[in-house]
Amino acid sequence: MATVRPDDEAFEALFTAEYARVAGIANRVLADPHEAEDVAQEVFIDFHRLHSASAQYARAWLHRAAAHAALNRLRGARRRQRREVAQAAEQSTQSVDPQKQVEVNEDRRRVRQALARMAPKPAAVLVLRASGLSYAEVAQALGVGTGQVGTLLRRAESALRKEVTRGTSF
Amino acid sequence: MVDDPDAHDSADARHFESCPECQARYKAVAGDASHVATLLAAPELKVDLASAFDRVRSAPAAQPRFGLRLPVLQPGRRPMVLAFAATLAAVALLATALASGDNIFSPKTITPVPVTVADLQSISQLSAYGDLTWTTRPNLQIAANEAEAQSISGLKPPKVAKLPTGVSSTVTYAAMPKAVAVFTFSKAKAAAAAEQAGKPLPALPAGMDGAKLTVTIGPAVAEIYGNLSQPSSSSDLTQANLPQLIVATSSAPVATSTQVSVKQLEDYILTVPGISPQLAAAIKAIGDPSTTLPVPVPIEFGTATRVQVQGVDGVALGDNTGVGSGVIWIKNGLVYGVVGTIKQSDAIDIANHLT
Secondary structure: OOOOOHHHHHHHHHHHHHHHHHHHHHHHHHOOHHHHHHHHHHHHHHHHHHOOOOOOOHHHHHHHHHHHHHHHHHHOHHHHHHHHHHHHHHHHHOOOOHHHHHHHHHHHHHHHHHHHHOOHHHHHHHHHHHOOOOHHHHHHHHOOOHHHHHHHHHHHHHHHHHHHHHHHHO | OOOOHHHOOHHHHHHHHOOHHHHHHHHHHHHHHHHHHHHOOOOOOOOOHHHHHHHHHOOOOOOOOOOOOOOOOOHHHHHHHHHHHHHHHHHHHHHHHOOOOOOOEOOOEEEEEEEOHHHHHHHHHHHHHEEEEEEEOOOOEEEOOHHHHHHHHOOOOOOOOOOOOOOOOOEEEEEEOOEEEEEEEOHHHHHHHHHHHOOOOOOOOOOOOOOEEEEEEOOEEEEEEOOOOOOOOHHHHHHOOOOOEEEEEEEOOEEEEOOOOHHHHHHHHHHOOOOOHHHHHHHHHOOOOOOEEEEEEEOOOOOEEEEEEOOEEEEEEEOOOOOOEEEEEEEOOEEEEEEEOOOHHHHHHHHHOOO
8 A cells, every 4th residue: 555655745735735826927938828737747846856845945946947947948949839839729719809819929929039038037037926926925936035026026027128129129 | 015015114105105206106117017917918727736736746756866857968978977977976985985994084185086987887886895874865955045055054155256258147056964874894795796796806804894984975055057947848858958067065075984994995995806007006195095085087088187276275177178177175174166167267266266
């Protein structure tokens, strides 16, 4: 009979509490729920292999890893192409106004391209905050002081707007 | 502070109530934040927790149960990294083997010893001569940040004053509390190992059966520069990145032994078949084995030179081609290492300016 180790129970509790949020962070970056879940599962697998679920830093680690893993995936050219093909297929099967859907998808693609061009830290700050993490949680995930988060966010927002504008000016 | 109530205190709030300038800035910033939130809108995500958990649980078990998972290697770099891994293994074995009976092995300085792949294979056979048990298992962890790395290891991560051009400033912290291993030599195991090898190895010296070597390694802390992200699909393994630079510090390893003297162990190592004359000479040349940490240098893959680092003797490995180099030194009871895909001159410069 298999025995359940305390760490397995702790991992299940951590997974139950954090999976949706970790997947949400990845989805915020990728704008693709299927790919976001892939990333979230890989993040949990990596975590489980290397760390104790009862570690104090577990949540912060997961949040940071989700943001970075998704941003790295966003930067992968081949994956980006695949994602765009998948999104186009998804778009063709949706019943909403096709013209509107095309615009929404184009906006998402443009913003994600801008996000991929940003430096990792500002991009992660934006994504974590937009995923509903508090300033304290963003600070823990990125290893900065809570007081720095506001400034980092402002700069990151400005950088994203510039990148989006740059992307459309060509 | 504008969009998180927990991020400002009551004094901030009072000031804000009475400051039109702050209110105007708040409005602008809130407008920006709202615009960015719109930009970052994402399609709805519905998760199936149970099936996601099943997929995660059914993932294959980790290969290394402890320690950093090495980034996947470009095929062309494998020999060098294998040599590096073998070097680390040999450091542990040599340090263990050179521990003395009466004196505690507690290195205060460092010396390079040239080893061949055959040497490493020969030395590694020694590990079959007994039983290794961990009284405190190594638990190398990736830390979320510098403070956490310090809290895990009790050591302050060394600060790099200036990164060489081309090295990413993305840093990952790794830390390990102290680990303690006990190796018990066994006459029966040695005989069995020799028989299995088909090439009888020398018998254990008298008194060595049952001798215990207790080795303490760490605590240790490392800063790993570079993008360490793993590829997300197994078909794209070659897209993974190697660390560009690793800066690490660890308490110097300490070993104590019972029943056998350092001379016995040294003589014994030199009788193991396959040990090269260069290694034998280098081991014999170590003046005080109880205070010198030998750094095996794979002669097929690396060069070693003695250098001065932060006023003490160190060993510089590799060359100036930028393919890979490092420097190792011991100061105030701590072993420091700077290793990376950088020039040797850069490694020495980083080492001299670590704070």
